[in-house]
Amino acid sequence: MIIKLIRDGYRLAGYQDPRLTKGLSLAALDGCLLTVSYYIVAQLIVSIFNTTISLQMILLSAVGLLSCLLGRIYLSNLALSYVFGGTYAMMAEARIQVINHLHALPLGWFSAKRTGDLSVRLTSDLELIEGLWTHFLAIFTSTIVSMLLILALLCWIDIFLALLVIISIPFSFWVMTLTQRVINRYDEKMLDTASDAQAEIYDYIQGISVIRGFGQFGTAWKRLSNKLFQQYQAHLLLETKPAALVALFGFVSEFSFILLLVSGGYLLFQERLDIQHFILLNFFSLIVYRQLQTLGDGLIKLRFSSRAMERIKELMSETPVATYNDGNTSIIPSSNEITVQQVSFTYPEQSCPALQNIHCHIQSNAITAIVGPSGSGKSTLLQLIGQMWIPDSGQILWGEHDTKIISSEILHCNIAMVFQDVVLFSASVFDNILMGNQTATTEEVIQTAKLAQADEFIQQLPDGYQTILGDNGYSLSGGERQRLSIARALLKKAPIILLDEATASVDASTELAIHRVLENLSQHCTVVIVAHRLNTIQRAQKILVMDAGCLVEQGDHDTLLRQNGLYAQLWQRQQQSLSWQLTPSHEE
Structure with missing residues (x-):
């Protein structure tokens, strides 16, 4: 022994x-x-x-x-x-x-x-x-x-x-x-x-x-x-x-x-x-x-x-992400388009598949939104694109290469992700943003924070950008934490940006400003957004509609409305909810 x-x-x-x-x-x-x-x-x-x-x-x-x-x-x-x-x-x-x-x-x-x-x-x-x-x-x-x-x-x-x-x-x-x-x-x-x-x-x-x-x-x-x-x-x-x-x-x-x-x-x-x-x-x-x-x-x-x-x-013994190389030269795709080919995936220790036979194309230099009811597989699809999980079957192509044969280092250096659950470190605000790009200058960090609509509240902190955050930024609001996470991702200047409900905790005006920044970024990078509020992604070049782990519709906003399918139903419900008002009761 x-x-x-x-x-x-x-x-x-x-x-x-x-x-x-x-x-x-x-x-x-x-x-x-x-x-x-x-x-x-x-x-x-x-x-x-x-x-x-x-x-x-x-x-x-x-x-x-x-x-x-x-x-x-x-x-x-x-x-x-x-x-x-x-x-x-x-x-x-x-x-x-x-x-x-x-x-x-x-x-x-x-x-x-x-x-x-x-x-x-x-x-x-x-x-x-x-x-x-x-x-x-x-x-x-x-x-x-x-x-x-x-x-x-x-x-x-x-x-x-x-x-x-x-x-x-x-x-x-x-x-x-x-x-x-x-x-x-x-x-x-x-x-x-x-x-x-x-x-x-x-x-x-x-x-x-x-x-x-x-x-x-x-x-x-x-x-x-x-x-x-x-x-x-x-x-x-x-x-x-x-x-x-x-x-x-x-x-x-x-x-x-x-x-x-x-x-x-x-x-x-x-x-x-x-x-x-x-x-x-x-x-x-x-x-x-x-x-x-x-x-x-x-x-x-x-x-x-x-x-x-x-x-x-x-x-x-846990299976790592494959990191094959062609010779000793890292594989770097020639374009930033993403193709999902017949992908299925089941979470470990679960029997019901989270995704079934997904096939779609995400064009480069554009915004693609993923929408659908809760539990439909939106975040799972985004995580597979970001190689957080490996598909059980099918392929996810970055350019002309399967992401399985692209080294994790290359893949993650070229992808910026904003998670639904924000993770901040017990360090200064500046260092938390700088994690997106350790070589960035102070001016670049501040400019990125402005783009993420975070500079204003940062300046009001006791020590500004040098304010030390507590455990996971507990002293900040949910919206403030999300904006720091977005700033960190923008500073990375990656050609592919993945956002999972990244603006769910911010107010409507801040969310609109952030989406305008993303629209400008999409001119030279690929942006994929998981969203619940459909009015924020109307101008996306393509919208993927998920339901029960399947891709049921895809197209732009106007096309999907004309199809009068699930997306149209979701849109109508959200529009009706915007007109809801609380009416006080009057006692006789």
């Missing part, structure tokens, strides 16, 4: 640090010196029983033990420095490999995963593996070497009695195997409940304003308490269920020592074994028993680390 964990670690890191090999070799030498020191002590004890002790022997033993001690201190420190240095370097590289893999995953994958579960895998699981490598590998190597040498000494002293010790070792590890099987039943549950509890804590803290606003402290706290109680129960079961088998492991190991003591005593009584060998056999067998206990404890920890490694491997 430990060899498998080490091999998995090598594969995860992508290389084998030579310092780790050196450190384990030095740990093996430390085990040799440990055995020598045990042998010196045993010989000293035997000489006392045989009354052959002398001052010279005491001095020589003291010098030998001191030499072994100093040698072990030197080797142990050197071994640990090598093991720690090699392990930390490899685990640092492993973390980079994991992060690089996450970068290659479809963006939609992150919205389908709870933050807590991902956080546990990237922190607790990796720390568990790292902790085992740094603190157990050297001890395991030293203990194994020392135990093998001591067993060899036992065989040299008396092969028959040594077999009593050796035979017990497989039984001890058989019991440990049973223990690990029991642990297997409960450790996954423990890790899952830990992930759920951490995710629930994260959701509780993130949503505390909503919880307070709706007076749901009792309900939310009850849900969180239930998750924490489930974690407590899982931990308790994991600790108590294997307890009997752990005790049995100790009993089997200790029983071999008792059996050796009785058998050796009988042979001593029969004068078939001398007192010197009797003492040596019992002294060394007791050491073997103690070392078995150390290995047993380590193997239990190893099981947790192995499960943590499996969770990391599951993460690394």
